[in-house]
Amino acid sequence: MPYVNIKITREGGVTPAQKAELIKGASDLLAKVLNKSPATTVVVIDEVELENWGIGGLPVEAYRRQAKG
């Protein structure tokens, strides 16, 4: 009965089909590696606004501009 939380930035229009793939993929992973029944594996996806996500001491967008700069 694992619980998986996936946090991603909200951008680029993640579709319901892609989310379904993430849910299935995470459940399958726990089943394959640890023999956990998918029946009770819960997956929660959080989409985080770009300005609320930081890396390298910067908001993501500033970080990407700098990385390219």
Add this chain to the structure above:
Amino acid sequence: MPYVNIKITREGGVTPAQKAELIKGASDLLAKVLNKSPATTVVVIDEVELENWGIGGLPVEAYRRQAKG
């Protein structure tokens, strides 16, 4: 000073009054079982979009359709 996080699917119009009940109920539970002062018990409710919640390897809505099917 416990911290309680309640994640539920965003559906069916959970009202502010129901949220207040969840907050009071969680604080009371910690007070009753562990004698924690409600004064410093923090409760955070997260409402998660249906398409972002998975169980049984499927998004919730697909899971429910299958369970009924």
Add this chain to the structure above:
Amino acid sequence: MPYVNIKITREGGVTPAQKAELIKGASDLLAKVLNKSPATTVVVIDEVELENWGIGGLPVEAYRRQAKG
């Protein structure tokens, strides 16, 4: 299918029976307020070392000493 996470400080010897009460209480709360089936309500309790919990800008123990002082 709610998910409830309860974080408490690790102190005073919380017993398995008390944890069972927290689990039952949280499931009952979601059933009572939002009509969620306890069958799929997941509860995870985290016990956090005292030195890892802060409030008022201080680790819990220093905070309590100050509050009493």
Add this chain to the structure above:
Amino acid sequence: MPYVNIKITREGGVTPAQKAELIKGASDLLAKVLNKSPATTVVVIDEVELENWGIGGLPVEAYRRQAKG
């Protein structure tokens, strides 16, 4: 490679500049105290609706009214 999650109530119009300050401040803190490289410190800010945040057994707004009352 620390991960920092900051949860605040959604109110008062937190600006992107303030969020950038939180991200930089959290990264700097980990660098100063534990010598963690900011390059791999991730910061995620969650803004929580007022009615979804409870303290003292009450939703935040009711709590504040009572505290003043």
Add this chain to the structure above:
Amino acid sequence: MPYVNIKITREGGVTPAQKAELIKGASDLLAKVLNKSPATTVVVIDEVELENWGIGGLPVEAYRRQAKG
């Protein structure tokens, strides 16, 4: 730069090799479905004591006994 948190019960001796598989599998999943670079995907695994995990209103072990009974 996704962040993935996998919570499982601490039982049955999950090996470092299995944890490495979970980490690789979660990174690969995000790369495959959303084209996220594994370089910045963070995965954190939490192992939760059995008595701290509840489902169906019961601690996991009691739940399993009942399910079999």
Add this chain to the structure above:
Amino acid sequence: MPYVNIKITREGGVTPAQKAELIKGASDLLAKVLNKSPATTVVVIDEVELENWGIGGLPVEAYRRQAKG
């Protein structure tokens, strides 16, 4: 009344004094940037075993060896 969660790898002997610095620093940051009262800012530090933390598709230690290699 913010809630801050800081996850770090368990290594190198983080001292209680360093944890106290993290707690104070996080509270001060929220006070400075958003004028949040430190009195109700909660900080929880999680120390995660090295083998439970992954980046770049690898457990941290393997990742570091590769980065140096």
